[in-house]
Amino acid sequence: xxxxxxxxxxxxxxxxxxxxxxxxxxxxxxxxxxxxxxxxxxxxxxxxxxxxxxxxxxxxxxxxxxxxxxxxxxxxxxxxxxxxxxxxxxxxxxxxxxxxxxxxxxxxxxxxxxxxxxxxxxxxxxxxxxxxxxxxxxxxxxxxxxxxxxxxxxxxxxxxxxxxxxxxxxxxxxxxxxxxxxxxxxxxxxxxxxxxxxxxxxxxxxxxxxxxxxxxxxxxxxxxxxxxxxxxxxxxxxxxxxxxxxxxxxxxxxxxxxxxxxxxxxxxxxxxxxxxxxxxxxxxxxxxxxxxxxxxxxxxxxxxx
Amino acid sequence: xxxxxxxxxxxxxxxxxxxxxxxxxxxxxxxxxxxxxxxxxxxxxxxxxxxxxxxxxxxxxxxxxxxxxxxxxxxxxxxxxxxxxxxxxxxxxxxxxxxxxxxxxxxxxxxxxxxxxxxxxxxxxxxxxxxxxxxxxxxxxxxxxxxxxxxxxxxxxxxxxxxxxxxxxxxxxxxxxxxxxxxxxxxxxxxxxxxxxxxxxxxxxxxxxxxxxxxxxxxxxxxxxxxxxxxxxxxxxxxxxxxxxxxxxxxxxxxxxxxxxxxxxxxxxxxxxxxxxxxxxxxxxxxxxxxxxxxxxxxxxxxxxxxxxxxxxxxxxxxxxxxxxxxxxxxxxxxxxxxxxxxxxxxxxxxxxxxxxxxxxxxxxxxxxxxxxxxxxxxxxxxxxxxxxxxxxxxxxxxxxxxxxxxxxxxxxxxxxxxxxxxxxxxxxxxxxxxxxxxxxxxxxxxxxxxxxxxxxxxxxxxxxxxxxxxxxxxxxxxxxxxxxxxxxxxxxxxxxxxxxxxxxxxxxxxxxxxxxxxxxxxxxxxxxxxxxxx
Numbered sequence: 001x002x003x004x005x006x007x008x009x010x011x012x013x014x015x016x017x018x019x020x021x022x023x024x025x026x027x028x029x030x031x032x033x034x035x036x037x038x039x040x041x042x043x044x045x046x047x048x049x050x051x052x053x054x055x056x057x058x059x060x061x062x063x064x065x066x067x068x069x070x071x072x073x074x075x076x077x078x079x080x081x082x083x084x085x086x087x088x089x090x091x092x093x094x095x096x097x098x099x100x101x102x103x104x105x106x107x108x109x110x111x112x113x114x115x116x117x118x119x120x121x122x123x124x125x126x127x128x129x130x131x132x133x134x135x136x137x138x139x140x141x142x143x144x145x146x147x148x149x150x151x152x153x154x155x156x157x158x159x160x161x162x163x164x165x166x167x168x169x170x171x172x173x174x175x176x177x178x179x180x181x182x183x184x185x186x187x188x189x190x191x192x193x194x195x196x197x198x199x200x201x202x203x204x205x206x207x208x209x210x211x212x213x214x215x216x217x218x219x220x221x222x223x224x225x226x227x228x229x230x231x232x233x234x235x236x237x238x239x240x241x242x243x244x245x246x247x248x249x250x251x252x253x254x255x256x257x258x259x260x261x262x263x264x265x266x267x268x269x270x271x272x273x274x275x276x277x278x279x280x281x282x283x284x285x286x287x288x289x290x291x292x293x294x295x296x297x298x299x300x301x302x303x304x305x
Numbered sequence: 306x307x308x309x310x311x312x313x314x315x316x317x318x319x320x321x322x323x324x325x326x327x328x329x330x331x332x333x334x335x336x337x338x339x340x341x342x343x344x345x346x347x348x349x350x351x352x353x354x355x356x357x358x359x360x361x362x363x364x365x366x367x368x369x370x371x372x373x374x375x376x377x378x379x380x381x382x383x384x385x386x387x388x389x390x391x392x393x394x395x396x397x398x399x400x401x402x403x404x405x406x407x408x409x410x411x412x413x414x415x416x417x418x419x420x421x422x423x424x425x426x427x428x429x430x431x432x433x434x435x436x437x438x439x440x441x442x443x444x445x446x447x448x449x450x451x452x453x454x455x456x457x458x459x460x461x462x463x464x465x466x467x468x469x470x471x472x473x474x475x476x477x478x479x480x481x482x483x484x485x486x487x488x489x490x491x492x493x494x495x496x497x498x499x500x501x502x503x504x505x506x507x508x509x510x511x512x513x514x515x516x517x518x519x520x521x522x523x524x525x526x527x528x529x530x531x532x533x534x535x536x537x538x539x540x541x542x543x544x545x546x547x548x549x550x551x552x553x554x555x556x557x558x559x560x561x562x563x564x565x566x567x568x569x570x571x572x573x574x575x576x577x578x579x580x581x582x583x584x585x586x587x588x589x590x591x592x593x594x595x596x597x598x599x600x601x602x603x604x605x606x607x608x609x610x611x612x613x614x615x616x617x618x619x620x621x622x623x624x625x626x627x628x629x630x631x632x633x634x635x636x637x638x639x640x641x642x643x644x645x646x647x648x649x650x651x652x653x654x655x656x657x658x659x660x661x662x663x664x665x666x667x668x669x670x671x672x673x674x675x676x677x678x679x680x681x682x683x684x685x686x687x688x689x690x691x692x693x694x695x696x697x698x699x700x701x702x703x704x705x706x707x708x709x710x711x712x713x714x715x716x717x718x719x720x721x722x723x724x725x726x727x728x729x730x731x732x733x734x735x736x737x738x739x740x741x742x743x744x745x746x747x748x749x750x751x752x753x754x755x756x757x758x759x760x761x762x763x764x765x766x767x768x769x770x771x772x773x774x775x776x777x778x779x780x781x782x783x784x785x786x787x788x789x790x791x792x793x794x795x796x797x798x799x800x801x802x803x804x805x806x807x808x809x810x811x812x813x814x815x816x817x818x819x820x821x822x823x824x825x826x827x828x829x830x831x832x833x834x835x836x837x838x839x840x
Contacts, residue, residue, distance in 0.1 A: 027794040034543040043703035062546035
C-alpha cells in the first residue's frame with residue numbers, strides 16, 4: 001500500500017501504469033503530505049503502508065528520524081544525484097521542483113526583477129509581495145537561506161519582507177492565483193504551478209516564472225520522493241515500485257505531465273522549462289535542510305507564522 | 306400542570322432504565338477517546354512544553370481570535386436566522402415554502418468552497434471589484450481576516466439556527482400564541498413576549514452548533530486568513546510534523562468548548578417547554594400573520610441572504626464548470642463518488658440519530674449531574690478540527706482495533722463522534738416538547754421502559770430525531786479530513802474528489818463534484834422542509 005501526499009490527478013496515471021506492467025496490485029491512500037506523515041507516526045508498527053510518496057524531503061526526513069523508514073538498495077540510490085537523497089539512504093528523490101519568483105506580466109517584466117531573493121526587502125516592494133509561509137516548500141527555502149547566508153541574514157530578510165507587508169497565502173497555488181489576478185505582483189512559489197494553470201486556462205494567465213541566479217537560495221531545487229516503511233511486509237514489491245518510479249518511462253511522465261524535473265540522466269524535459277542544469281541552484285544537500293524546528297522558531301520570532 | 310420546583314422529577318422510576326443508560330454510557334466512552342488521545346500526546350514532551358506552548362504570545366492571540374470569531378458568527382447567525390424562520394413559519398410571505406428550502410440550503414456548501422468563492426468575489430480584483438471599478442470604487446473593504454472569516458462562517462452555518470428555530474416554531478403549542486392574541490396583544494408583542502421566550506432552547510441549541518462549528522472549521526479560516534485554533538493546529542501538523550503542540554492547542558480548544566458549554570448551561574436554565582394539554586403535535590393552525598407592505602422588505606431580506614449564501618457560490622461553480630468545458634475538459638459526472646457520499650452520510654446519520662436518543666433522553670428526563678455531563682461530553686468531538694479527531698482514531702484504530710482500521714465502520718464511527726451534537730440538540734429540543742405524563746401513562750398501562758421508548762417517545766419526538774439525522778447527513782457529506790485518513794482505500798466521495806481537484810489546481814474539475822454535492826444534499830434538505838407539509 002502507498003500513502004501518497006502527491007495528488008491523484010498527478011501520480012494516479014503513472015501508478016496505474018506500474019500496476020499494468022508489474023502485475024502488482026497497488027492500493028493508494030491520498031492525503032496531505034504532512035497529515036500522512038502524522039498518520040504513519042500514529043500507526044506505529046501497525047501501519048498498513050509499505051511506501052510513503054511525499055511532496056517534499058522534509059516529511060520524509062521527519063518519518064525517517066523516528067525510525068519508520070528502512071534503508072534503500074544501493075543501486076537505486078546511485079541513480080539519483082547525491083543532493084536529492086538521504087545520506088543514510090532512507091529516502092530518495094523522484095522528481096525535482098524549483099523555487100521561483102512568479103511575477104505579474106501586467107505590471108512587471110523579467111528584466112526589472114532582481115537576481116537575488118534578498119533584494120525583495122527593498123521598500124519599493126512594499127505591498128507587492130505574496131508568499132505562503134505555512135507551506136513546506138517555502139519553509140525548506142527559509143532553511144536553505146539560513147544555511148547559505150547565515151542565521152542573521154535570514155532573520156533580517158524575514159523582517160525586511162515582513163516590513164513590506166506581504167500578503168499571506170494558504171499555499172503556492174493561492175499565491176500564484178494572487179499574482180495572476182493582480183492581488184500582488186510577485187509570489188515566492190514552486191515552478192510547476194504556472195504550467196498547470198496555463199494548461200487549464202490557456203496562455204492568458206498573466207504570470208510568468210523568474211528563476212533567480214548565482215546559487216541564490218531563492219533558486220533552491222527540492223524533491224518529491226519515496227521512502228519504504230520499516231514495518232513493510234512487501235519489501236520486494238516496494239523495491240519494484242521504487243525502481244519503476246526511477247525508470248526512464250516514469251521520469252519522462254513526470255517531465256511531460258506534471259512539469260517537474262526528472263532526477264535521472266537522459267530524460268527530455270518540457271521545452272517551456274528552464275533545464276535543471278541551467279538553474280543556478282545553491283549547492284546544498286536536501287538532507288541538510290532538516291532543521292525545520294529552527295526555521296519554525298525563526299518564523300515565529302519574526303512574526304511570520 | 307405547574308412545575309414550581311427545580312428538583313428533577315424522575316419519570317421512568319428512580320434510576321434510568323438499562324435501555325437508556327447502557328447506550329448512553331457507551332456513547333460517553335466513545336466521546337472520551339479523542340480527549341484521551343490529546344492528553345497522551347500533549348504530555349509527551351512534559352509539562353514545561355505545555356506551558357511554553359500555552360503561554361506563547363501567538364497562542365493567546367489565537368485564543369482571542371477564536372473567541373471573537375465564535376461570538377460574532379453566533380450573534381450574526383441568530384440575527385439572520387430567527388427572522389427568516391419566523392417569516393417562513395408564521396406569516397403569509399409569498400412562496401414561503403420555497404424560501405424556507407432556499408434559506409436552509411447554504412448549509413450544503415462546504416466552507417472550503419464557500420470561502421474560496423467569497424475570496425474570488427470580494428477579494429482584491431475579484432468579480433465584485435471588477436464590476437464596481439467603472440463606478441469609481443477602487444478598493445473594497447478588506448475581506449481577509451476576521452470580517453471575511455466571520456462572513457463566510459455566518460453565511461454557511463446560520464441554517465443550523467434557522468432549522469432548529471423553524472422546527473421549534475412548528476412544534477410549539479399554538480394555543481399560547483392564540484391566547485395571547487385573543488387577549489388583545491398585537492403580533493409584535495406576541496412574538497416578543499410569548500414566541501421568543503419559547504424559542505430560547507432552539508436558539509441556544511442552534512447557536513451552540515454554530516459557535517462550535519466556527520471553532521472547528523478549517524476551510525473558511527484558512528482561505529480567509531484568520532489565525533484561529535483550527536488554523537494554528539493545522540499549521541503545527543503541516544509544517545512542524547509535531548504532534549505535541551497541536552495536541553496542546555487541541556486541549557485548549559477543548560477547554561474553550563467547556564467554557565462555552567457552561568455559558569450555554571446557564572442560559573438554558575430549567576424551564577419546561579412541553580404543552581400542558583394534548584400530547585400529540587397539533588400543526589400550527591393559528592392565524593397567519595399578514596405582512597401587508599412589510600412583505601417587500603421581508604422579500605428583499607430573503608433575496609439578499611439567498612443571493613450571497615447560495616446563488617453566488619453555485620453561480621461561481623457553474624462558471625468554473627462552463628469555463629472548463631469550453632477549454633475542452635470532459636464533463637466527469639462521478640456517480641460512484643456520489644453514491645458513496647450518500648451511502649456513508651446516510652449511515653452516519655442513522656448511527657448518530659440512534660446514539661443521540663439515549664443521550665438526549667437521559668438529559669431531558671433524568672436531569673442530574675451525570676446526565677448533564679454525558680450530554681455535554683457529546684459536544685467534545687464537535688469542536689475539535691477534523692484532523693485531530695481523525696488522528697485520534699488512526700491511533701486507536703491501527704493499534705487497538707486493526708480489524709476495523711481502514712473499514713467503513715471506523716469512518717462512520719468517526720463521523721458519529723464528530724457530528725453527534727447535531728443529532729443530540731435536535732432530539733433534545735423535540736423531547737422537551739413531549740409531555741412526560743404520556744410516557745408515565747404508557748408505563749402505568751404495563752409497558753416496559755424499552756417499549757415505552759419505542760412506541761411512545763420515539764414517535765412523538767420523530768420530527769426532531771429526523772431533523773437531527775438530516776443535519777448529520779448534510780455535515781457528513783462535506784466532511785474532508787477524517788474522510789481522507791479513515792475511508793477504506795478507493796472509497797472516493799464527492800468531498801475527496803473536490804479536494805483532489807482543487808489541491809492540484811484543477812478548478813474546472815472541482816466544479817462538477819461540488820455541484821453534485823449540492824444536489825445530493827438538496828434532496829434531504831427538501832425532504833426536511835417538505836415533509837412538514839404532510840403533517
